[in-house]
Amino acid sequence: MRCTCSISVAAALVVGVSAQTFRRLGACPTLGCVFPPDQADFLAGQYFDIRLEVHQPTNGSEFIGLPLDERFTFTVAKKGGAAKAATEYFKLEEPKVEKWNFTYYEDLFARDAKKPSLVNVAAKAYRRVALYEPGEYVATLSYNNGSKTEATWLVRDLAEERKAKNIIFFIGDGMTTNMITAARLIGHKSINGKYQTTMAMDKFPVLGHQMTHSIDSFITDSANSAAALNTGHKSTVNCLNVYADSSPNAFDDPKVETIAEMFHRLTGGHIGIVSTAYIADATPAALVAHTRARSQYGAIVDTFLNGVQNYTWTKVPIDVIFGGGAEQFYPPSLGGVTYQGKDYYAEFAKQSYQIIQNRTALLAAKATEKTLGIFTTSNMAKWLDRNVYRQNLNQSLSPTGDKKPALDQPGLKEMTLKAIDILQARSGEQGYLLMSEAASIDKMMHALDYDRALGELLELDDTIKATIAHLNSTNTLKETLILVTADHGHGFDVMGSVDTQYLAAQNVDRKKRDAVGTYEQSGLSQYINTGNLSYTDSNFPSNWDPRYTLFQGLMADPDRRENWSVHKSGPRTPAKAANGTNDYYANPSDGAGGILLNGTLPVENDQGVHSLTDVPVFAMGPCQEFFGGVYNSPDIFFGMAKCFGLARGSP
């Protein structure tokens, strides 16, 4: 969910440091760009925008000495059929040519030497078109007197039959198989190698793996990966349901219609969004937002309420919005950072939303009303702090903006179950799509706070278990597809145990390493076999602070000090920068008594990063069979769309 380098959307020159070779523009290796690009797949009838760009590099290795071509042409052909001008094909007016320029660095040497390459651009956009007939298409951009960029597009088969009434789509942000294994170890008891209870996810009948890579880099962020899951189109880091063009405007990039938008437009289905992040964060935003800059939080909140403003597009009323991020709701007078300085609690109330701001109100909320629940400023409190180290809730994070603590926050389970009740009550025969995100698995892995991350994962699993029971009790389980997946991984694993008592008793780092027990010395989990903590929720550790902890971590880190003990005073801050710099070293007040470790990440990183690994997909219910085996992230979108019967052969 973290954005490591958001683009500067207001600048006239966008420094597009994209791709390992710092390529000019993702998904456009040539000087003529077509978006959607070659190899894009579409659902029949899915709305999308087309963006064409012709680039004139004015210096650097791509300089070719031609003038900027503003007379480029563009045709579309069904494979084997005649190519037609896009205006004819889509029955549109010819759009105006737009012009801008941008700079980029060819590589790190150019960056260090401060020698950017400048590119002039001529561009056009065709807005809100669709392809209805399944099969292959060839889209051709002709430019620079005979150069061509061809894109092969595939419209997948029609699927008009609806097989599920509802879909509940759980996202464990950043969650990998490795983390699920670790969470099981600390939350479930085993005897002689046989677990006496297992994760709710473990019981799902169908397992898949999805590939999370971006269109133009093999490591994704959560915006781009959420866009792939929601639209079936992979894109570029920081993009929400658009392809990244090179223009400075963060809202003019070519959009693609999301599953939520199509589901509502075609069937009248109802939508709910639940997250433990600030609600404008990438994963919840990806249900309906369309921007090249995920950091446009205020505008994203406005999109939840009012839809896309700049262009004609599908508007989706959202029945339930639960999460954090009150700073995008309370007005600037209270310290908020809202779109156009408005009070978004008031804006939502004007449109008949029931507004709730704590757990008590959540539990009491009427199921028949559209409901906005914002429970804290910033991200929601972590399960570990809500349930074990409650003193850490004493921060000025009230969702009202009154600077009091947000002590009465619900968990993912309570939010999700209430969201289901509301959607159930309001959607009637039309059914619903609910996205529920355990956001802080990712956020706490970024912070190298493994215990809190695993606590969030166990809370997700507890939520899934409770959801299944709740659907069963309301007789709606059989008509509901439940999917659980992640948007990307972190390079995390557990390699053994740490005798924290022995570690603390040694004075030399090389001797401290002796506290690590691998193989047979790893022993058994002490998180569940010692201690006497108990909770209303089941299957969480009975001891978060045993003598023998997990020898766990990430593969790529900032400098840090590791003592492999729970961070009792709140989420971890592993690295700190010298005053006024971005030069991060191990935080001197973190990991007391631990081993000082040098990192491998560039020194401006204060936390861990995402990884490449395929992530698991668990499926249960109608269409579960669509989600077995190994596939690309867009296939999740196509599977959901097929299950809802959304591919349409005509407008």
Next chain:
Amino acid sequence: MRCTCSISVAAALVVGVSAQTFRRLGACPTLGCVFPPDQADFLAGQYFDIRLEVHQPTNGSEFIGLPLDERFTFTVAKKGGAAKAATEYFKLEEPKVEKWNFTYYEDLFARDAKKPSLVNVAAKAYRRVALYEPGEYVATLSYNNGSKTEATWLVRDLAEERKAKNIIFFIGDGMTTNMITAARLIGHKSINGKYQTTMAMDKFPVLGHQMTHSIDSFITDSANSAAALNTGHKSTVNCLNVYADSSPNAFDDPKVETIAEMFHRLTGGHIGIVSTAYIADATPAALVAHTRARSQYGAIVDTFLNGVQNYTWTKVPIDVIFGGGAEQFYPPSLGGVTYQGKDYYAEFAKQSYQIIQNRTALLAAKATEKTLGIFTTSNMAKWLDRNVYRQNLNQSLSPTGDKKPALDQPGLKEMTLKAIDILQARSGEQGYLLMSEAASIDKMMHALDYDRALGELLELDDTIKATIAHLNSTNTLKETLILVTADHGHGFDVMGSVDTQYLAAQNVDRKKRDAVGTYEQSGLSQYINTGNLSYTDSNFPSNWDPRYTLFQGLMADPDRRENWSVHKSGPRTPAKAANGTNDYYANPSDGAGGILLNGTLPVENDQGVHSLTDVPVFAMGPCQEFFGGVYNSPDIFFGMAKCFGLARGSP
């Protein structure tokens, strides 16, 4: 596959440093031990031994001041039925009481203080018994005047119907989902985020995850995990198809019958073993060996030929044995380390094995003969060295023991296809079980030699692809279950790319870290989009040494220097110890120009270690549906046994 601390089997006192608390004996927390222990599952009719031990700690925290009880009793009852003495239940003579003692350390402080705890033991063993009736049993050891240790055993349901003629069981040793994702990235081309080809594994219809933990520690080695896969019984690190008792004898531990043994005993099915490791290594050994010490290589080779010698047990003729490890075959006069000093090439020849020692002979070998193929001393050459850096084959590793190089080594694919031909020709209607192991995924991950490890993984995938094609061409695909899985993981992932040119040009480690590109700077794989290497095999990198390499690694390491470039002069040696010590530091001649990184593992580690993560299972063919979802490693055994119809309700 690596054994970090093998037990000293000849010593009168076994220092059992097992489990994170250095427990007395795995799977025996009380002073009365029953093996198989509580929670063991059995296939109906599966042979097993019972070991009982009563412990008398003479000092330390478990000292209780009672004399050693040699008059303990033991009963077995079907749940709800009457308890009978084991002699009556299994119709056996009462065995003699055995006695020994052993020492262990209670924790690391006791180890540092050299204060072991001494335990006297009285024990009995009931050999080669079986349970035929499905359901729960209670086994009860009574000792010390009223103390009881109860074990609940479960005999799973009968399954006498055979559903597959053959099973081919591929093991990618140490292979995780993360590694498969990385191998796909370097071996398969993608355009705009869509792979143009994918792994053979990616195309399997059914995906599962299996939990790899040991019975008494959460991190396993390859012996113990292979035993779980082959017998359905988890055990202790270093154990092959036995539960670990505390006796000094490595061959008297209680055995459990393997899938290969039952398949042959009950159906006359034929067995083949292929590995790129030395053939006495844990994974190939686990088809038929039974010992507490995987390091008994010579004896294991003898077991391949002559079966278990010390006790009455199932003997299995093995049709095909292909791998490395010639030092356990050529006699001591040539430098071999063989069982009883014999020449095992001669021993195998005496029993009518065709003996082959190079790729040429392999390809020419008759399919109708029992065949032993040993192609090198030690582990087989890696795919990367056989195919790209061939100069590294110039070592004195000839399988004959003549100290010449082993230049003509086959790959996993050639060995596997020939093994299938032999098994097919010899098994007739009885069918076969073939285990084929890509051993050096693990061995190269241990060495932090990521490129070689991924090369081995791609070779495994190429082998799977060729196997499917070969079975198809011989019309035997439909009658053959193909399983692909691993025995454990390593904490590996890919976090981005490294600009090796920039890294080499910087002089300071903290500046070198700038060469790492995460998220959008990770860019695209250059292993497949640059370079012009080609091979007879498909889907391998066209460039192993691109400018932009993978930013990859393990989470837990020895000290090392990382430059993230391919190791051209042979498998990597990341750490070296000061003369005569076990105190490992980064190898000064490794990773030139890279970043010096301190490790987290105890300093006597010269390489990486195994990890906790669940590993993937890919299934195709009859019974594929048994292997979807998430389950424990023993379920692989039970799935295969059910598919072969091996559970029997009577002797």
